[in-house]
Amino acid sequence: MSDSTLAAEGGKHTRGQAVAAQRKPIGTEDWWAVAIGLFVIAIAYGLFASGSSIKSLAVAPARWNDFGGLARDLAAHAGGYAALFVGFAVVFSVAIAALGLPVAQFVGGFFVLFVVSALIFVVGAWAQATRYNLEPPLIALALGLIVSNVFTLPAWLAPALRVEFYIKVGIVLLGATLPLTLIAWAGPVAVGQATIVSLVTFFVIYGTARALKIEQRFAAVLGVGGAVCGVSAAIAIAGAVRARREQASVAITLVVGWAIVMVFALPALSRAFGLPTGIAGAWIGTSEFADAAGIAAAQAYGDLARHAGGAVAGAPDAALQAFVLMKVVGRDIWIGIWAFVLAIVATTRWDREAGDEVRTTTRAREIWTRFPKFVIGFVIASAFVTWVASHYTLAEYRSVVTPAFVAPIVALRTWAFTFCFLSIGLTTRFAALSSTGVRPLAAFTVGVAVNVVLGYLLSAHVFAPYWLALGQ
Incomplete structure (x- = not known):
């Protein structure tokens, strides 16, 4: 899910952004996210190999019961928080500058985003947070939604609310916690389950939309938006089939x-049904429509398992691992496939029916153009950690590698995800959600119902043995 493009639009009339718009970008957001994620992993490993660790930089509040203990913990790590902000600001600013965006405005807005995210971590570290379901991802999203719909955000904050950028960096970092051996084992299951869901959900939404007299291109954008990867898919398919801009906006x-x-x-339904973490993560990965929202849900359920004292079965990390295997490894690869197939259909059939000029060729490289490049970074990170792990026994990996190398990367990943969740809330307006019209809403909602039920059946019954064993 991403509203980073919309967020950037919010302040586009400022002078800095006008100048930025004239600069030619170097690379793409996907590739810069890959570069930043792999750079962080390389630094972490370099320090680990030299006998040190990046964990002094990957700070987060400790569990606290009273304000006195919290104050002492924050004071003891004040330098770490300052260094963490500088580190994030520097690497992100390099990418922002290369993409031709206003660096000064980004840094100012990012400072606010960082401070608010730190406060969210503080609330999430409260000893009673689990009792009230105050998990950081949900706090960030809810707080952002409240602020964005009650107050008018300043335009200078908009350049820092880059949802896709943060989530892509976080997913690359996530690869460092998910060895290739696990992907090789569960990946085929994820791809198979994703294929079933992608095909069924697309044709349900597309068929319903056509029955409601919605134009073919618009129906295709709605169908892929629900079947694959939400915002990214809607944007990709709108370009592939040459849909109107307002149709992509509605989707x-x-x-x-x-x-x-x-x-x-x-997460609430998963807890009500008593689902283990792996099955819940797979269901979320099958039924959510966006990477960021799904990661928030999966991470919240994993955190619940971690702090609920056995009330939720399964390894806490299994929820997020299953989600990534289902959504990132399984469903997201369908963006390129759908873009390529529908581009052929649009140019060979729909254009001809509409009397438009038909392109003589549809380039096969459309798949590569639409393919989410951050998946490559995810796989590279996973392969690297698999190589690192091969030099240790399982006991050594858990006692040596995990605390000094993997755990700090997990902490940095959680920061990136929190930036993303907060940005989602801050860029979402309920007024915009109420202006989509009845027919597109009806078609998409039918797809939602089918998606959720089918995802549950596949995750909790058909492929349950695979997801149950995840993390064991």
Whole structure:
């Protein structure tokens, strides 16, 4: 899920952004996210190999019961928080400058984002937070939604609310915690389950939309937006089939609305059904419509398992691992496939029916153009950690590698995800969600219902043995 493009639009009339718009970008956001994620992993490993660790930089509040203990912990790590902000600001600013965006405005807005994220971590570290379900991802999303819909955000904050950028960096870092051996084992299952869901959900939404007299291109954008990867898919397919800009906007609005509903509903339903973490993560990965929202839901359920004292079965990390295997490894690869297939259909059939000029060739490289490049970074990170792990026994990996190398990367990943969740809330307006129209809403909602039920059946019954064993 991403509203980073919309966020950037919010302040586009400022002088700094006008100048930035004239600069030619170097690379793409996907590749810069890959570069930053792999750079962080390389630094972490370099320090680990030299007998040190990056964990002094990967700070987060400790569990606290009273304000006195909290104050002492924050004071003891004040230098670490300052260094962490500088580190994030520097590496992010390099990418922002290369993309031709206003660095000064980004840094100012990012400072606010960092401070608020730190406060969210503080609330999440409260000893009673689990009792009230105050998990950082959900706090960030809820707080952002409240602020964005009650107050008018200043334009200078908009350049820092880059949802896709933060989530892509976080996913690359996530690869460092998910060895390739696990992907090789569960990946085929994830791809198979994702294939079933992608095909069924697309044709349900597309068929319903056509029955409601919605134009073919618009129906295709709605269908892929629900079947694959939400906002990214809607944007990619709108370009591939040459849909109108407002049609892509409606699809994005529907994706954002339902993704927000699901980020709260799926963890709650998973807990009500007593689902183990691996199965819940797979269900979330199958039924959510956006990477960021799904990661928030999966991480919240994993945190619940971690702090609920056995009330939720399964390894806490299994929820997020299953989500990534289902969504990133499984469903997201369908963006390129759908873009390529629908581009052929649009140019060979729909254009001809509409009397438009038909392109003589549809380039096979469309798959590569639309393929989410951050998945490559995820796989590289996973392969690297697999290589590192091969030099240790399992006991040594858990006692030596995990605390000094993997755990700090997990902490940095959690910061990146929190930036993302907060940005989602701050860039989502309920007023926009209410202006989509009845027919597109009806078609998409039918797809949502089918997606959720099918995802549950596949995750909790058909492929349950695979997801149950995840993390064991």
